[in-house]
Amino acid sequence: MAARAYARRVAIRDGLTGGVRRADVLLASGALAVSLVQVLVQPIEALWVPGSRWFGPLLAVVSVLPLAWRRARPVAAAVVGAALWWVPTDGFLYLGYVTAVLLLFSVGRWGGGGRPAAASVVWALASGTAGIVAIEQVRDRLVPLVFDVDLQQRVAALRLPGSEALLTIAGFWLVVLVPYALGRLMAAQQRESDERVVAEREAARRSAVEEERARIVRELHDVVGHEVTLMSIQSEAAAQALRLAPERAARPIEAVRETAHRASRELRAILDLLGDGELPVVPDERGLQELADRAARLGIANHLTVAGAPWTDAPRHWLAVNRIVQECLTNAGRHAPGEKVDLHLEWSPAGVRVRATNPAPPPPPGAPGASLGRGIPGMQERARSLGGVLDAVHAAGRFEVTAWLPAQEGPR
Numbered sequence: 001m002a003a004r005a006y007a008r009r010v011a012i013r014d015g016l017t018g019g020v021r022r023a024d025v026l027l028a029s030g031a032l033a034v035s036l037v038q039v040l041v042q043p044i045e046a047l048w049v050p051g052s053r054w055f056g057p058l059l060a061v062v063s064v065l066p067l068a069w070r071r072a073r074p075v076a077a078a079v080v081g082a083a084l085w086w087v088p089t090d091g092f093l094y095l096g097y098v099t100a101v102l103l104l105f106s107v108g109r110w111g112g113g114g115r116p117a118a119a120s121v122v123w124a125l126a127s128g129t130a131g132i133v134a135i136e137q138v139r140d141r142l143v144p145l146v147f148d149v150d151l152q153q154r155v156a157a158l159r160l161p162g163s164e165a166l167l168t169i170a171g172f173w174l175v176v177l178v179p180y181a182l183g184r185l186m187a188a189q190q191r192e193s194d195e196r197v198v199a200e201r202e203a204a205r206r207s208a209v210e211e212e213r214a215r216i217v218r219e220l221h222d223v224v225g226h227e228v229t230l231m232s233i234q235s236e237a238a239a240q241a242l243r244l245a246p247e248r249a250a251r252p253i254e255a256v257r258e259t260a261h262r263a264s265r266e267l268r269a270i271l272d273l274l275g276d277g278e279l280p281v282v283p284d285e286r287g288l289q290e291l292a293d294r295a296a297r298l299g300i301a302n303h304l305t306v307a308g309a310p311w312t313d314a315p316r317h318w319l320a321v322n323r324i325v326q327e328c329l330t331n332a333g334r335h336a337p338g339e340k341v342d343l344h345l346e347w348s349p350a351g352v353r354v355r356a357t358n359p360a361p362p363p364p365p366g367a368p369g370a371s372l373g374r375g376i377p378g379m380q381e382r383a384r385s386l387g388g389v390l391d392a393v394h395a396a397g398r399f400e401v402t403a404w405l406p407a408q409e410g411p412r
Contacts (some may be wrong), residue, residue, distance in 0.1 A: 014023070019072035026104075028067035031095050035060035044091040047138040056091075059084050062102040064099050070106035078103045078111075078120040084128040088134035100124070101179045108183020121180055128172045136165040216382065233299040233333055236324065255298055285310050288322055300333040308347035317405055320382045321345065321354055324390070327375045328356035328401050336360040336399070351388070351406040360399035379403065 046055045062084050066077035081103045083260030093099070104124060111117035238253045285306065292304040296359075311317060325343055332341045341358040376392045379401070383390040388405040 001312065011067060019284050020068060021071055024070055024072075025068045028065055031067060031099060032060060032064045035064050035095055037095050037167055038094055042091060044089050044093070047088040047090055051052070055087075055089070059087075059089070060093060063093060063096060067099060067102060070103055071110050074103075074109070074111040075116045075120045076104040076105045079123055082120075082124040082127045085124070086130040086134065089130055097175055104176050105179035105183040107183075108180040111183075113136050113184060115188065124176050128176065129169050132165055132168050132172060137148060158244045173242045182400075186220065233337070237299065288318075288325060288345075291322060291326055295329045295333070299337075300329050301338075302329060302332075302343055304342065304343040304345075306347070308345075310345075310347045311352070311407075313409075316386060317352060317407075320386055320403075320405060322381050323382060324354050324401070324403055325356065327379055328358075331375055331399070332360070349407065351404055354403040354405070355397050355400070357400045359397055360394065362394060376401075 036057060043053045044056035044059060046052045049055070063081050066081040069077040081099060094121070104121065107117050107120055128354055289304065292302050298303055328343065329341055332339060336358055339359045341356060344355045344356075346353045376390075379392075380390045383403050383405060386405045386407060388403060390401065390403040392399070392401045394400075
């Protein structure tokens with residue numbers, strides 16, 4: 001039983017304080033302190049109950065204290081805050097209109113805009129309007145006391161509000177409706193902003209997915225395409241050797257086996273690279289020379305020259321250079337078998353330039369971009385990712401690829 005009672009107390013406490021902000025509590029405390037000082041210095045009485053000096057503190061607490069819940073429970077705070085507006089008094093709270101503006105703005109801003117919020121606004125309008133009309137009737141001695149014996153006669157003496165009361169009512173309605181409308185407007189703008197943020201995040205997520213997919217495709221194309229091309233060249237050599245001189249087929253078959261194992265290792269390295277974003281093996285000048293030598297041994301003749309002082313602390317540039325050279329060798333072996341590829345690298349403090357040329361047949365008529373496949377766009381994307389450019393042209397019977405990769409940290 002004790003545990004259940006404690007749980008109920010905790011639930012009530014959480015329901016009252018859940019979401020209450022410290023700033024609102026401080027605001028309500030300050031406004032309440034000012035209002036209590038006011039009603040103690042200048043008592044406010046209910047006109048229906050003469051001598052009711054106690055009504056001022058009650059009005060201050062009921063009207064001002066709900067500010068503490070204006071964001072946590074905006075609708076309930078507005079309903080409670082307007083609970084005594086209908087009672088005619090001989091004075092008013094100096095902070096009464098400020099409190100009304102804050103409560104009704106909070107209903108529009110955080111009240112959700114549904115039926116409960118609309119009902120709280122109607123309640124505030126009705127309560128305040130009734131209070132203004134009641135004050136006029138009492139001051140005109142038409143309804144001096146609610147407990148008057150001749151109540152029927154007093155009710156019959158009621159009349160429509162005068163022009164002064166109507167102006168006061170109009171002003172009061174503006175005090176209620178304008179803050180509520182502003183709150184609704186800000187809530188709508190916030191929703192639109194949140195929707196834009198969600199849409200932008202979703203677009204960024206889709207863009208990241210597409211970029212990662214393109215990155216995976218590019219890596220697989222560069223590595224697998226190169227190794228498969230080498231295996232294709234050696235397979236053709238092995239098939240020809242088996243027909244003409246079977247004793248010579250062992251070497252190309254062994255080369256195919258080695259290439260397949262190397263492709264497997266490269267694929268595992270790519271998976272590691274794509275998994276954590278770090279290069280499993282940092283490419284360097286030796287790896288580039290080994291790439292050219294291996295291609296030459298497997299039937300893609302080439303000549304590699306390097307000018308300038310290669311960088312030793314630029315793994316991303318080295319990876320791009322290796323992949324571009326690898327793709328140029330692959331394209332030459334696939335589209336211009338037997339032709340020699342001239343590879344030239346020029347390192348400078350401003351960047352690195354890669355140039356690859358080889359004799360190649362002209363592209364098919366009417367389809368100038370048909371032979372590009374994924375290789376050229378992949379190389380261009382690699383260059384762009386480092387702030388560089390890559391051009392591929394076919395002229396005078398030669399195919400030429402030129403890439404410029406600038407130093408990202410400035411001149412070296």
